[in-house]
Amino acid sequence: MANEEMPVQRDLRGDSAASPGLGSKTKMILIALAVLMVAEIYSISRIAAVGKTIQAQDAKTRKDLTAQFNDQLSAKLLSLERENQEQLEALKSELDEASRHLGAQRGELRRARAMVAELQSEHARQMDDLKHEIALKADQQQLGALTADVSDTKTDLNKTKKSVEDLVNSFGMTRTRFGTLIARNHDEIEALRKLGERDYYEFTLVRHHPIRLANLGLDLKKTNAKHHTFTVDLLVDDVWVKKSNRTINEPIFFTTQGSRSFSELVVNKVDKGVISGYISTPKNPTQMASRSEGTQ
Numbered sequence: 001m002a003n004e005e006m007p008v009q010r011d012l013r014g015d016s017a018a019s020p021g022l023g024s025k026t027k028m029i030l031i032a033l034a035v036l037m038v039a040e041i042y043s044i045s046r047i048a049a050v051g052k053t054i055q056a057q058d059a060k061t062r063k064d065l066t067a068q069f070n071d072q073l074s075a076k077l078l079s080l081e082r083e084n085q086e087q088l089e090a091l092k093s094e095l096d097e098a099s100r101h102l103g104a105q106r107g108e109l110r111r112a113r114a115m116v117a118e119l120q121s122e123h124a125r126q127m128d129d130l131k132h133e134i135a136l137k138a139d140q141q142q143l144g145a146l147t148a149d150v151s152d153t154k155t156d157l158n159k160t161k162k163s164v165e166d167l168v169n170s171f172g173m174t175r176t177r178f179g180t181l182i183a184r185n186h187d188e189i190e191a192l193r194k195l196g197e198r199d200y201y202e203f204t205l206v207r208h209h210p211i212r213l214a215n216l217g218l219d220l221k222k223t224n225a226k227h228h229t230f231t232v233d234l235l236v237d238d239v240w241v242k243k244s245n246r247t248i249n250e251p252i253f254f255t256t257q258g259s260r261s262f263s264e265l266v267v268n269k270v271d272k273g274v275i276s277g278y279i280s281t282p283k284n285p286t287q288m289a290s291r292s293e294g295t296q
Contacts, residue, residue: 097244176251178262180280184249185268189278199281205232207273214263214279215256228270248277 173181173188183189186202193200201214210219210233217235221242224230231244237257246252252265261282269276 097242176253176264178253178264180251180262180264182249182251182266183268183278192280197283199283201279201281202276203278204274204276214281216254216263216265216279218265220273220275223270223273223275225270225272230267230270230275232265232267232275234265 173183175181180198181192183192183200189200189202192198199214203211203213203218205211205218205220207220207223210217212218212235217233217240219233219235219240220230221233222231228248229245231242232246234241234243234252234254236254241254243252246267248267248270250266253262254265255262259282263279263281265277265279267275267277
């Protein structure tokens with residue numbers, strides 16, 4: 001019995017000796033778990049802080065991009081509005097210029113119609129005077145002299161008509177709607193000058209260098225040598241009139257105060273910044289007006 005009790009006593013001592021070692025391991029595990037928990041909490045807090053920082057930066061970036069987009073959009077709208085305004089102003093200027101040009105053409109047409117009516121009235125008065133003069137020639141001798149004068153006048157008119165026809169056939173000249181011939185160069189101008197029906201003034205006009213010729217002011221504004229067109233301002237009776245986009249050998253008709261016959265401007269050549277041509281005026285333009293005033 002004594003031998004059996006002794007081992008039991010040794011085992012009890014062994015168990016009591018092992019107990020302190022088991023407690024130390026548990027403490028170490030608990031400490032490790034606590035450290036891991038603290039590290040996890042720290043990591044979670046850091047992640048949350050980083051997330052807030054990213055959200056703040058994202059919000060700031062969105063705000064900056066929105067402000068930049070709004071600024072660019074405002075600048076684009078302002079530029080578009082300015083371009084539209086400039087285009088509208090340019091269109092308004094073109095419309096105003098077209099209206100002024102149309103008004104000037106209408107004024108010229110009214111003057112032309114009035115002049116044609118006056119010429120018709122003057123012709124009718126001259127025919128009445130001629131009939132009255134024939135009626136007063138009682139004797140045959142005076143009537144014969146008058147007939148001779150009429151015959152001579154008719155002969156002169158036939159000669160002039162033949163000369164004009166010869167010019168038309170020789171040079172290939174064309175007539176304007178008022179019956180005048182259009183010269184295309186110096187030789188043709190000289191041929192028309194020899195007829196003695198009108199006066200001719202040749203000129204060369206340089207851009208930005210206005211001139212005065214035959215009681216007319218000329219100021220060249222624009223040329224297009226490729227298309228043979230030009231724009232010129234005419235000073236007629238102290239009034240400037242613009243003639244836009246005219247072509248070579250195209251007559252520009254105008255009248256001056258006191259004249260009942262048309263004058264005309266013809267440009268024969270268009271170069272860069274310079275044109276050349278002539279002005280044609282009737283001989284004694286006030287003679288018809290003076291004769292008409294004397295009969296009133």
